[in-house]
Structures are given as C-alpha cells and as structure tokens.
Amino acid sequence: MTRVRNPRGHGQLLRDALLDAALRLLLKPITEEPLSLRAVAREAGVVPQSVYLHFADKEALVRAVVERCFAELLRAAEAAAESHGDAADRLRAWCLAYCQFGLAQPGQYALLFETRATGQMGLTFSESPGAAVYARLVALVEACIGDGDAFDAASTVWTAQHGIVTLRRTKPGFPWPPLERQVDRVLNGLVGISGEF
C-alpha cells in the first residue's frame, strides 16, 4: 500500500474517498452481494482496517452509501420532471428517469431496492431514507388523478416500474419492448395518462 496519506486535519477525505470507491464499484457488473467492506477498501486504495476509522462496521458503511444513492436517484428524477409543465408530462418524465436510473446504475439500484440493506434496518417506512422518493411519486400521481386514490395508485406504479427495471436486468435475453413504450403502457393503464407518440 503505497499511498500518500491525507494531510493532518483532513481525515474526512478518506471517508469521502471510501464512499466514492463504493459508488465506483456499483458501476461495475453486479456481483451477488453488492458491496463488501474489503472491496470498498481495495477500490479506495486503502487497507481494510482503515474503514473502521470512519464507520463502526460494515452495516454503517452500507447505510451511508444507501443515503448517497437515494439522493442521486431523487435528484435525477426531479431534474427530469422539472423540465415539464403539465402534470402528466412531469409524472411521465419522472418515471422514465427512475427507470433509466435503475438501468444505467444497476449496482446502486440493486443496493437500494433489491437487498435487505434498506427497509429492514429496524426503521418504519416513513423514517426510511427512501420515503422521500416515494412521497414525490405520490405527489406527482396526485396531481394527475386527485388525492383520493393517489397513495395506492402510486404504489402500483412503483411496483410496475420496479419490475420493468429488475427483469430487464436479470432476463437480458427476453425480447423487451422499448422502455418508453412499456412505461407509457403502465401510466396509461394505472393513471389514465395517454403516452405521447
């Protein structure tokens, strides 16, 4: 390990370097267990023990990575939605961006939604780090169909999108229709939005 150490008082730099390394790992083809402490340290150019300088254990490291990933996903989806005025267009853009994030960042998406790393950490749903993402989806659906049914309708939009993303990845040999078409079909069927063409 020949590595220039961070200057005194800048120990936090390694913390960030570790998180950056984790995100870099999540870009690569997915392994079963998406993150290992040793792999993160290796990617960061540091010895495994050094992780403990900043995280109590592996779980704490993963939790921190999860928060970063949720923030990235939310930012990407919001950015896409912002560029539209109409409620239906905003919802459509948000959903498309959600799916595209999942397909472009399979490692991050898998960590957020396909492991027990989140959602089973002794938290209720409302205090989980992903609750903000879902709240945003509910608001966008509500703007289209009114508030009566929005929460439930949004939950089925979410599951439908999640299925679209994850099956495309685990079954790459299947003759999938174009992503836009499938998302439009979902929004048309579940929210009554007619897709653009």
Add this chain to the structure above:
Amino acid sequence: MTRVRNPRGHGQLLRDALLDAALRLLLKPITEEPLSLRAVAREAGVVPQSVYLHFADKEALVRAVVERCFAELLRAAEAAAESHGDAADRLRAWCLAYCQFGLAQPGQYALLFETRATGQMGLTFSESPGAAVYARLVALVEACIGDGDAFDAASTVWTAQHGIVTLRRTKPGFPWPPLERQVDRVLNGLVGISGEF
C-alpha cells in the same frame, strides 16, 4: 458424518436428496447468494465433495434446481387457473397464484428471477427453462384481448407482477395494499379486466 449410505444401485437417491435439500434451503429466510454448494451438502447430510458424484460443478447443481423450481411454479399457477372457466377469471387466478408463489417461496422465486443463475447461461430466451411459463401467460392474456398485442401486454403484466412480489419482500415496512387489490388493479389497467369484488 454418520449417515446410512444408500444401497448399491441406488446412488441416484443422493442426487434427489441433494435437490430436496436445496429446495428446503430455499424455504428459509433469504441469504444473498441463495444457494451454496456446501450449504446444500450440509442440508443433505453429506460431505461437500459428494455433490461432485452427481453434478459437474456448482453451476450444474444450480441449473438442476432451477428446472425444478420452474416446474413447481408452473404447476401451482396452472392448478389455480384450471379451476375457472372464464378467460378473465383464469388469467386472474393464474396471476394471483404466480404472486402467491413468489411471496410464499421467496427463495425459489429469487433464484428464478432475481439472480443471473437463469437467463444468462448462454441461452436465448426461447430455449431458457422459464420460457414455458411465459408462453402460458401470453396464451391467457391472448384469450382475453386477442392476439394482436398479447405478447407485449403480457410482458408488462409480468413485470408488474414481478415488481409486486419483489418489492413486498425487500420493503416489508411499506404499507402495501392487499395483494388481490394490487393484482386486480394491474389486470384492470393493462388487460381491461375488471377485478371481482
């Protein structure tokens, strides 16, 4: 390892015992990598090397388990569909059974649809062991909406169900609506079937 050996000429019994052991393991709470060769051997009450008496390597073992699981899933869904005469009722029963299988057998379902164990074994879709399951879904959808759009419509029904199953498992803290309600909403929106109530 104090185990009564199988009688001469009955070596195949161990092969089945190994597969049974694998299925038993898949009943348990899910670990990341759903099946390890050593865990299967342990569950079968046998030393790890004994697996090689019947399978070339771990991949061959997993492939055999996958085939069994697909057969079980298909049988469960077919049994549910058979008890109805109307095309819409049959589709609804089949889909509900699919989801219920996924929720009741999370280990098996994860092996089939959430790992690269299937679908990425150098096979095209049509020769993959799960193609028969999908073909059945297409036929049921076709009976409801005609043949023009059935393949694509079925693919979105499939992804929607997959999302329903997998998110319920990874996000148990979310306030999910009842399974029937969500499945009905999907079939109503995507196939035009009005759920029973």
Add this chain to the structure above:
DNA sequence: TGTACATCAGTGAACGCGCGTTCACTGATGTAC
C-alpha cells in the same frame, strides 16, 4: 526560536469463517468363476 509531546492517519499481522474444488482413500456389496 527550539523542542518535547499529544494527536492523528493509516498500516502489519493475524483471527476464524464459509466458499468451491481436487485427490486419494475406505469399505460395503453384487457378480463371475
């Protein structure tokens, strides 16, 4: 201005664990003579 010292970032060495896989071996049993 010089020096002793506390603080801090990071490493070396080691632990026990489960993993997939290889090779040599054991010991019971059906079969050929």
Add this chain to the structure above:
DNA sequence: TGTACATCAGTGAACGCGCGTTCACTGATGTAC
C-alpha cells in the same frame, strides 16, 4: 456353495480464496512550552 474381485457410494484431508473484524503499532505534524 464358497471366494476373489470389480464396482460403487461416500469420506478425509487439504488447497487457496475472500470475507469481517481486532489489536498493536508507525510515523508525520501541529501545538504548547
């Protein structure tokens, strides 16, 4: 009917690997005197 032998089911011992984690240590640098 008895016995030698080939076949077969299964194990013992060991390999190198990656994992998470612990404990003692190094060595540079800012700070107090």
